[in-house]
Amino acid sequence: MTNHRAIALVFAIHGAVAGSLSTRIPWLQDHFALSPGTLGLVLLCQPIGAFIGMPMASRLAYRVGGRRATRVLIALWCLLVCVPVLMPGPAWLFPAFLLLGAAAGTSDVVMNAHAVVLERKLGRSIIAGLHGLWSVGSLAAGGIGILAAHFGVDARLHLSVIALLLLGLSLAAGRGLLADEPVTGQPAPRRFALPTRAIAAVGLVGFCGTFAEGASANWAAVYVTQVAAAGPAAAAATYTVFMLFMAGTRLLGDRIVGRLGAVATVRAGGVVAAVGGVLVVAGRTTWVCAAGFALIGIGIAVSAPLAYAAAGRTGSSPGEGVAGVTTITYLSSLIAPAIIGGAAGALSYPAAFTLITLIVILMGVLAGALRPRPAVPTVTMTDSALRPGP
Structure with missing residues (x-):
């Protein structure tokens, strides 16, 4: 699997997780007898979790590498899709959606950052198409979810199967992601990176x-x-x-x-x-x-x-x-x-x-x-070795 196909599959998988969960929100509301107001508060936890997690994602990628961070976080996002419907009671939905949002946001950041690095290596635009595949994944998974809901498939079974299938695909995609280049001399990102x-x-x-x-x-x-x-x-x-x-x-x-x-x-x-x-x-x-x-x-x-x-x-x-x-x-x-x-x-x-x-x-x-700006400077180990000593 080429690097481009691997990151394309990651984007489609990310969209499929989002599309799968969105179709079973009515089941969640009925199963836990949630009022519209309570459901709104539960769903609000997901963007809150994303806001908490996203500014820390670049620091994580720096520590473990963009490839590993993408592999781990997209796998976590796949696994967590079934967590809300498996909760024992409505109070558990709040931390579940906070965790879900953090996984969604951090995986979103690292996979887009990985795409930017690959785009720079290829010397051509690829990111618009990757987001198109995210939409395709979301629409396809949403269609499956609609069919599951129409035929009365329990959301716990539906989303558990989806989680395992998407996890398998994410592990396969992760093996084809672009390997990280060794970097020295570049300062670590801030622990909590707000926009400059x-x-x-x-x-x-x-x-x-x-x-x-x-x-x-x-x-x-x-x-x-x-x-x-x-x-x-x-x-x-x-x-x-x-x-x-x-x-x-x-x-x-x-x-x-x-x-x-x-x-x-x-x-x-x-x-x-x-x-x-x-x-x-x-x-x-x-x-x-x-x-x-x-x-x-x-x-x-x-x-x-x-x-x-x-x-x-x-x-x-x-x-x-x-x-x-x-x-x-x-x-x-x-x-x-x-x-x-x-x-x-x-x-x-x-x-x-x-x-x-x-x-x-x-x-x-x-x-x-x-408008294009000069690329972010990076110093590889090879470059460093070629420089004269102090």
């Missing part, structure tokens, strides 16, 4: 794209139901169209970046997404709105992946840079659905999606922050 000013500028681009992604994914079906009087099937189709066009664009994104460059790609994406936002806001029929959501998905697809790649070149180490931007994008995905919901309630759904349109325009304006 330069990384924050890159992170704002990812923040805008992730905000539009999170808001659209959570509100697309509701929007066409409330504004365009769509039925349940058409509403579900609108969400699916958004996700499929975004995933498809990510799979093709590296070719586009290779032709246009990261800055021009994100700026063009901002224009496409803004046109989609106008269609969503102005449209009053399901298919016009669905076309708008498709364009939003196309326009924002590669902004976050390219922000990770740029951060990996900007930070004192790839892991520290990616950790900073990932923290920003997780914050965006957490607050976006709530802000759009508040705006829709206080004003209207079209007014709320006008805000999204303005945000994707801002994404294009800020795209200059992704």
Whole structure:
């Protein structure tokens, strides 16, 4: 298995874990008799756990090596997918989701940092396609979860089997990951790495794209139901169209970046997404709105992946840079659905999606922050040996 195929499989596995768990949340709520408010608090523990874990991920990768950190953390993420449904009581769900979030966030950081290092070695963009495979893994596992729920398969059995299967795949993928180069003379990342000013500028681009992604994914079906009087099937189709066009664009994104460059790609994406936002806001029929959501998905697809790649070149180490931007994008995905919901309630759904349109325009304006910078200097043992002594 080549290094590229190995990290591609890691991204697909990470997405599959997320997709598998999300489909069994209703089972979790019914099994533990959780009120909507309690379920919301339980689910909030996952991003909290991610926020706690992500800033420490680069330090872990430095200590044990990026390859080993990726192998261990992706395996842990696979194993933990079944933990919430196996808990003996509802109180145990809070620490379970905290641990799940920490595993999700730290594995996200180290696998993206590993991808940045491999991308630099290959001399071409690969990260957009890797995020596309994450979406493919999530959609495929989500489809399996929907079938399992439809046929009444107990979530404990379903997720335990999924955990073992994905664990086996993760171990196979781990053997093909890029080996770490010996490094000396490079300072260790901070124990708790918050974004620097330069990384924050890159992170704002990812923040805008992730905000539009999170808001659209959570509100697309509701929007066409409330504004365009769509039925349940058409509403579900609108969400699916958004996700499929975004995933498809990510799979093709590296070719586009290779032709246009990261800055021009994100700026063009901002224009496409803004046109989609106008269609969503102005449209009053399901298919016009669905076309708008498709364009939003196309326009924002590669902004976050390219922000990770740029951060990996900007930070004192790839892991520290990616950790900073990932923290920003997780914050965006957490607050976006709530802000759009508040705006829709206080004003209207079209007014709320006008805000999204303005945000994707801002994404294009800020795209200059992704301009390539000098690579983070590393000193290998071979280089060190060639230097004259003191």
